[in-house]
Amino acid sequence: MPPRTALVNRSDVRESFAAPGHRHQPALTFRERNSLEDLGETMRVVCLAGGVGGAKLAEGLQRTLAPGELTVIVNTGDDLERHSLTICPDQDTVMYTLAGIAGPEGWGLAAETWHVIGGLTRLGEVTWFRLGDRDIATHLYRTERLRRGERPTEVAAALGRALGVPSRVLPMTDEAVRTRVRTDDGWLDFQDYFVRLEQAPEVREVRFEGAGGARITPEIAKAFQAAEAIVVAPSNPVVSIGPILAVGGMREEIAAARQRGVRAVGVSGIVGGKALRGPADRMMASMGEEATALGVARRYASAQLLDVFVIDRLDEALAGDVRALGLEVVVTDTVMTDAGARVRLARGVLAVVKAAGA
Numbered sequence: 377m378p379p380r381t382a383l384v385n386r387s388d389v390r391e392s393f394a395a396p397g398h399r400h401q402p403a404l405t406f407r408e409r410n411s412l413e414d415l416g417e418t419m420r421v422v423c424l425a426g427g428v429g430g431a432k433l434a435e436g437l438q439r440t441l442a443p444g445e446l447t448v449i450v451n452t453g454d455d456l457e458r459h460s461l462t463i464c465p466d467q468d469t470v471m472y473t474l475a476g477i478a479g480p481e482g483w484g485l486a487a488e489t490w491h492v493i494g495g496l497t498r499l500g501e502v503t504w505f506r507l508g509d510r511d512i513a514t515h516l517y518r519t520e521r522l523r524r525g526e527r528p529t530e531v532a533a534a535l536g537r538a539l540g541v542p543s544r545v546l547p548m549t550d551e552a553v554r555t556r557v558r559t560d561d562g563w564l565d566f567q568d569y570f571v572r573l574e575q576a577p578e579v580r581e582v583r584f585e586g587a588g589g590a591r592i593t594p595e596i597a598k599a600f601q602a603a604e605a606i607v608v609a610p611s612n613p614v615v616s617i618g619p620i621l622a623v624g625g626m627r628e629e630i631a632a633a634r635q636r637g638v639r640a641v642g643v644s645g646i647v648g649g650k651a652l653r654g655p656a657d658r659m660m661a662s663m664g665e666e667a668t669a670l671g672v673a674r675r676y677a678s679a680q681l682l683d684v685f686v687i688d689r690l691d692e693a694l695a696g697d698v699r700a701l702g703l704e705v706v707v708t709d710t711v712m713t714d715a716g717a718r719v720r721l722a723r724g725v726l727a728v729v730k731a732a733g734a
């Protein structure tokens with residue numbers, strides 16, 4: 377019998393996604409590249425992440441750690457069905473970023489074309505959620521395998537392998553969880569709010585449908601059991617990290633790891649009272665929370681999630697209040713403007729963990 381999937385050279389796969397001359401990974405300066413060589417990190421890190429901001433720190437961690445040492449647990453509350461395809465935006469954003477093939481917006485693929493979605497629009501289909509032609513290959517591959525009965529975790533692993541991702545990307549659960557937001561006009565599916573309505577409505581309440589009955593996977597339990605550090609990426613604390621923590625067994629595994637002495641470090645995605653990306657600041661404000669790094673710290677402190685919280689230099693004045701919540705505070709540059717900044721933040725985060733273990 378012929379093999380089910382032909383083995384393809386990784387660089388061929390990457391080429392097929394990239395435009396001629398497209399650089400797969402943002403370049404590092406000579407100094408940044410050199411400074412990684414002396415690290416020789418062999419720390420097993422589990423990172424909790426949502427979309428673009430989380431993917432950037434994950435990529436910095438991947439560049440800093442030895443291959444295979446990073447596991448990223450991704451939010452699946454944003455997943456949706458579109459044109460009979462199963463789409464997992466946060467998983468794909470992280471996976472494409474770690475493969476060095478993410479699009480210019482941070483999501484989707486580089487060098488994308490839009491013929492299929494254009495064709496569907498001409499046929500009168502509802503196409504506000506835009507799928508690129510190259511991206512559609514991922515959704516076809518995923519959807520077919522899920523229909524055959526493979527678990528989302530297995531499909532994510534197969535996609536990661538095929539795209540040459542050296543880290544593990546694990547969906548937060550194999551069961552369906554859907555984030556819904558309550559606005560003044562009623563409950564909306566997450567992507568309806570996020571993409572169709574461009575995050576315009578005020579969010580009064582959030583729920584993660586299905587999370588109550590959902591469980592973490594054996595792969596997630598194993599990752600936490602082997603972890604030497606836990607990192608909570610600067611993703612939206614409400615709709616990216618929130619759903620991950622709502623899955624049955626997640627908090628318990630984090631607590632058990634911390635009990636063993638594993639340190640958990642979180643990074644604020646709100647800097648100077650503004651979300652670096654997306655609607656986290658407005659969401660927190662409309663839900664009656666303080667839309668600052670301190671507000672994020674309060675959320676994580678009340679979930680008893682972290683040992684250390686990393687805030688930006690711009691928010692240095694909040695350090696005392698964050699400390700008063702029982703968290704250690706690290707003040708540094710957290711805005712990941714380029715590849716070097718991703719690596720510098722990742723190194724800073726890992727240094728916090730190492731310092732404690734030394």
Ligand code: FO1
Pocket residue numbers: 426427428454463464465466468469483484504505506507508511567570571
């Ligand atoms: N975001 C948009 O603003 N508009 C889109 O049409 C859109 C399509 C899309 C397709 C695939 C994919 O993986 C992501 C996509 N996103 C789009 C991003 C996505 O809505 C967000 O990244 C997250 O769900 C929020 O983290």
